[in-house]
Amino acid sequence: MGNAINNVLLDFALPSLVVCLVFLVLLKFVAPPAVRTVFKREVRSYFMSPIAYVCVVTFLLVSNGISFWFGGVVERGEADLYMSYFQYLPWFFIVVAPAVGMRLWSEEQRLGTMELMLTMPIAPWQAILGKYLAASVVLFSMLVLSFPIVLTVNYLGSPDNGVMLSGFVASLLVALSFLSITSLVSAFTRSQIVALLISIGLCLFVWLVGLQPVSDSLLKVFPSMPWISSFVSGLSVLTHFNELSKGILVSRDLVFFLSFIGFCLFGTAVGLRLNRS
Template sequence: MRDTLKTAYIIARREFAAYFATPLAAVFLTIFVAATGAFAFYIGGFFERGQANLFAFFAYHPWLYLLLVPAVAMRLWAEERKSGTIELLMTLPVSPTEAILGKFAAAWAFIGLALILTFPMWITVNILGNPDNGVILTSYIGSFLVAGAFLAIGSFISALTKNQVIAFILSATICFLFLTSGMELVQNVLRSWTPRIVSDAVASMSFLSHYEEITRGVIGLDSIVFFASLIVFALFANAIAVSQKKSA
C-alpha cells in the first residue's frame, strides 16, 4: 500500500509538472479565474443581489467545468497512447492502479490550484459584508468534488482513444448528461416512457442537485457517497480500459 501511494505520488508529480511545461497551465488558470469572475459579476448579478455570499460565483462552476475539465482530462491517457509512452510506463514497475491514481491526482490537484486562485472573490465578499464562511468552504469542497467526478469520467474516456479531440467531445457530452439528468428537460422526456423509479434514479444521478445542496451549506453523506463512488467507479473503468486497449 505504501509503495502504491509512493509510486502514484511520483507519477502525479511528473504529470502535474507536465501541465506547466506547456502554455496549457497559464491559459487554463487565467481563463478559469477570469471566467468564474465574469460569470459571477455579469450573469450571476453578484452586486445586484446585494447579498454577502458567493452563490452567484459558485452557481456557474459546473457549467464552466463542462468545458474546462474535459480539456484537462483529455490528454491524460490519449497522449500516452498516441506518443507510445504508455508502452514505457506500463513496462516500468508500475501497476495500472498506481498510474491511474497518480494521473488523476495530478489533474485534480491542478483544478484545485485553479480554485484556490479564485481567492480574490472570497476576499472581496468578506470586505463587502459578513458572509457565512462555512458555507463558502463547503461550496468550495462541493465544487472540487464536481470537478473530480468530471475528471474521473474524462480520464476514463481519454483511455479509450488516441485522439484527444474525440476524448474531449465525448467526455463533455457525458458530463453534460450527468449534469442535467435532474432537470425538467431531461426528466420530462424520461417520464413519458419509463416507470417512475427509472426517472427518479436518473434524477438522483444529477450533479446539479447534489451540488446545489452542498452550496447551500449542507454536505450530506449521500452527496459525498455519490461523488466518491462515481469517482471510484470511473477510475475502475479507467483501469480496465487501460489494460484492454494498450495495444490498439
C-alpha cells in the same frame, strides 16, 4: 477590510491549507512510491507546458467575469454566492475539466510512452491514480485562485462563510467527477481532441439528466414507475451538487461523488486493458 481578510484567512485559507497538508502527507507516507513518482512527473509536466496556465487563467477570467457582470454579485447585495457564482461554476468545469484531463491517457498512447510506463513494475491503478491526482491539482489550484471573489463578498457584507466553503467543496467534487470522466474517455482514444469533445458531451449529459425538466418528462413517460425518474436524477452530478452547495454537507452526497470517481477510474483501467488486447 482588515476584518474581511481575517475572515477569509480563517474560513478559507486554513481549510485549504489543511487539505493540502493532508494530501501531501497521504501522498508521502501512505501512497505507494510509484503513485508519487508518476504524480510528480505529471504535475511538473502540467506546469512546464502552457496547458495548466491557459486553463487556470481562462477559468478565472470567465468565472469571475460572469459572476460580476451577469450574476451581479455586487448589485444583489446578498452575501451569498450561490445564485451568482456557484450555480455557474459546474458549467465551466464541463469544459475546463476535460481540457485539463484530455491528455491524461490519449497523449500517453499517441507517444507510445504508455508501453514504457505499463512495462515498468507498477500496477496500472497506480499510474492511473498518480496521473489523475496530478490533474486534480490543476483544478484545485483554480478554485484556490478564485479567492478574490470571496474577499469581495466578505468586504461587502458578512456572509456565511461556512455555506460558501461547502459551495467550493461541492464545485471541487463536481470538477473531480468530470475529470474522472475525462480520464475514462482518454483511455479509449489516442486523439486529445476526440477525448475533449466526447468528455464534454458526457459531462454535459451527467449534468443535464439532473435538471428538473428531465426528471419531469421521465415521470410523464413512466408515470407508474416514479423510481426511474428518481434513479436517473439520483445518478446525476447536478442533484448532489445542489444539495452540497447549499451548505448541507451530506455524507450520502460525498459517498456519491467518491464512488462516481472511483467507478470512472476503474473504468479507465478496464479501458486501457481492452485497448491492449
